[in-house]
Amino acid sequence: MHAPSTPADLHEQTRRRAEEIYFRNGCIPGHDVENWTQAEKEILAESRPALRTAVVVNVDGVQYVGEYTLDSCRGYHPGEIAPGAPVHLRFEGDKMFLQRPDGGELETTIVQRIS
Numbered sequence: 001m002h003a004p005s006t007p008a009d010l011h012e013q014t015r016r017r018a019e020e021i022y023f024r025n026g027c028i029p030g031h032d033v034e035n036w037t038q039a040e041k042e043i044l045a046e047s048r049p050a051l052r053t054a055v056v057v058n059v060d061g062v063q064y065v066g067e068y069t070l071d072s073c074r075g076y077h078p079g080e081i082a083p084g085a086p087v088h089l090r091f092e093g094d095k096m097f098l099q100r101p102d103g104g105e106l107e108t109t110i111v112q113r114i115s
Contacts, residue, residue, distance in 0.1 A: 017043055053068060095108065
């Protein structure tokens with residue numbers, strides 16, 4: 001789906017999606033506001049590109065750049081791991097997993113290795 005180019009386009013896409021939700025949910029009357037709200041949420045999520053962010057880790061003189069999306073980071077916030085701080089990590093194929101201060105892991109996809 002393409003991003004709506006005008007407020008009128010957004011309104012029309014939302015109206016059509018709300019109608020789809022109404023039919024999908026069995027044509028139950030009285031849920032117009034819920035259907036519209038769900039439609040807005042879906043349309044805006046589809047038109048927003050997934051933001052990709054990265055972490056850089058130095059291991060034995062090699063820098064690894066690992067990207068992650070906000071949808072897959074399980075609440076990780078940039079700066080949670082201080083720059084230059086030692087971090088436990090593991091590699092699996094093209095994945096790099098960093099241990100977070102709370103004990104969880106941040107999963108990244110290695111997009112660059114710099115020697």
